[in-house]
Amino acid sequence: MPELRINGLPSSVDVDATVLDAAELVFVEIPTLCHLKELEPEASCMLCVVKNVATGELIPACSAKAIDGMEIDTECDEVQAARRDILNLLLSEHVGDCEAPCTRICPAHLDIPLMLREIELGNMESAAWIAKRDLAIPAILGHICPAPCEKGCRRAQVDEAIPIRDLHRDGGRACSPSAPPKSGKKVAVINSGAAGLSSAWKLCQLGYTCTVFDEAPRAGGTLRDHKTLPMAVLDAELEWLAGAGIEFKLGCTISLHTISEEFDGVVFAGTESSGIHFADAFYAEEHKLAVKAVANGKAAAIALDLFLKGEAPRSGDRFDSKVGKLRESELQELLKNCATDEQAGKPATHVGHPAAAGLSAQSEAGKCLHCDCRKPVSCKLRKYADRYDADQREFPADDRGRIQLIGHNESVVFEPGKCIKCGLCVKITKRAGEELGLAFVGRGFNTQVQVPFGGKLQDGLKVVARECVEVCPTGALVFRNAEVCLYH
Ligand code: SF4
Ligand code: SF4
Ligand code: SF4
Numbered sequence: 001m002p003e004l005r006i007n008g009l010p011s012s013v014d015v016d017a018t019v020l021d022a023a024e025l026v027f028v029e030i031p032t033l034c035h036l037k038e039l040e041p042e043a044s045c046m047l048c049v050v051k052n053v054a055t056g057e058l059i060p061a062c063s064a065k066a067i068d069g070m071e072i073d074t075e076c077d078e079v080q081a082a083r084r085d086i087l088n089l090l091l092s093e094h095v096g097d098c099e100a101p102c103t104r105i106c107p108a109h110l111d112i113p114l115m116l117r118e119i120e121l122g123n124m125e126s127a128a129w130i131a132k133r134d135l136a137i138p139a140i141l142g143h144i145c146p147a148p149c150e151k152g153c154r155r156a157q158v159d160e161a162i163p164i165r166d167l168h169r170d171g172g173r174a175c176s177p178s179a180p181p182k183s184g185k186k187v188a189v190i191n192s193g194a195a196g197l198s199s200a201w202k203l204c205q206l207g208y209t210c211t212v213f214d215e216a217p218r219a220g221g222t223l224r225d226h227k228t229l230p231m232a233v234l235d236a237e238l239e240w241l242a243g244a245g246i247e248f249k250l251g252c253t254i255s256l257h258t259i260s261e262e263f264d265g266v267v268f269a270g271t272e273s274s275g276i277h278f279a280d281a282f283y284a285e286e287h288k289l290a291v292k293a294v295a296n297g298k299a300a301a302i303a304l305d306l307f308l309k310g311e312a313p314r315s316g317d318r319f320d321s322k323v324g325k326l327r328e329s330e331l332q333e334l335l336k337n338c339a340t341d342e343q344a345g346k347p348a349t350h351v352g353h354p355a356a357a358g359l360s361a362q363s364e365a366g367k368c369l370h371c372d373c374r375k376p377v378s379c380k381l382r383k384y385a386d387r388y389d390a391d392q393r394e395f396p397a398d399d400r401g402r403i404q405l406i407g408h409n410e411s412v413v414f415e416p417g418k419c420i421k422c423g424l425c426v427k428i429t430k431r432a433g434e435e436l437g438l439a440f441v442g443r444g445f446n447t448q449v450q451v452p453f454g455g456k457l458q459d460g461l462k463v464v465a466r467e468c469v470e471v472c473p474t475g476a477l478v479f480r481n482a483e484v485c486l487y488h
Contacts, residue, residue, distance in 0.1 A: 142169015193221025
């Protein structure tokens, strides 16, 4: 029975075990992209490299046999640098946006394509929930936001930008307030403008019992000064937030002493010029652009939450693969995501989709190109790009690959530009005895995963479509509507 050390921890394994098995036994995580326990290792991605201390070599942990007396280092600088290079190389060939351009531009980071998919399917309550979750006050913003997201909308290259602002303005009312489960901790938010409301709602979503204090007799702060905002809309949104469990204490001041006695934490939402300062408070700056104030409120709430949990502050920016400007042919590919020919901007040839019933919000939402990735949370490539601080521009390609969608009108979609050729789907379809399955076709750089003999995706994935989507480490194989992205 080989006995070895992983980062100094003794591990004793079976004779056939690998270094990866030995690491797992002592709870040391080694990143992998192409590994699946029950399948023969290929070491094709090489992300699992570790250092054999005795020889100084970097070896793939998934296929290197565990040898008696081995000393393995899984996280030294050399290993980290090698993993970063491996990720940068994979990303240099990678064609896809983790986030849609509209979501990137929205200061409050509304998951726009996800909301649009729900509207298009007629799931208005779920769409409203996404708008509430991300924007706190979607109906108010629907009246006063200058909609920077629409300026970045790719649909404008075809005809017009999607009316995102109108859709969250009208749709935001469709869900009833529900109070998330509480953690037992109490927090205070000082002031009830857009930043304060957003902080309070985020803290409420994170499980805190939240009280908003304001000297003014009515909540809303400077939102009440907006001439284009109907006060009934503001009042309805405040009522919704109160219904979700936020307590408002208006027309009163609160002392520092009371805060420290009664609350676990506090967010002060205001402007520098307000002259009021709370030591130890997390600060959410109000902004003349209400959507920026909402973003500031969310950020302060997240910072307070991390502080109260004893976790280190972190930047909200995740790794984000970017395609940049689309070619005409790529725009045509993304147009395949539109459910009907009418929505894609072509003369209608068929009816039957909900949007064809003349429901205009659904029809507008149906024009979305769905520029985002469907695995923004579970993608392992993104996760490790974050962890190892990868840089997609480190090895720039002379001519980047093209966006291509295969199986766009089926439930599973394949995007070759996001495939890292790990081979897991190929092995799984083979093991399951799929009639056609998936296979590597071509040679060298031109190798691609395909259904053999020019078959359709659905013909290759008759038995194990779900399994293939689940093991695919990237957004190359996805379900059309499966992943819900939970942002912080
Ligand atoms: S496959 Fe992963 S890295 Fe690529 S766009 Fe999707 S989430 Fe981002
Ligand atoms: S087409 Fe849809 S996903 Fe793409 S930028 Fe416009 S709203 Fe966003
Ligand atoms: S499509 Fe297949 S080969 Fe490509 S990354 Fe996904 S599982 Fe791996």
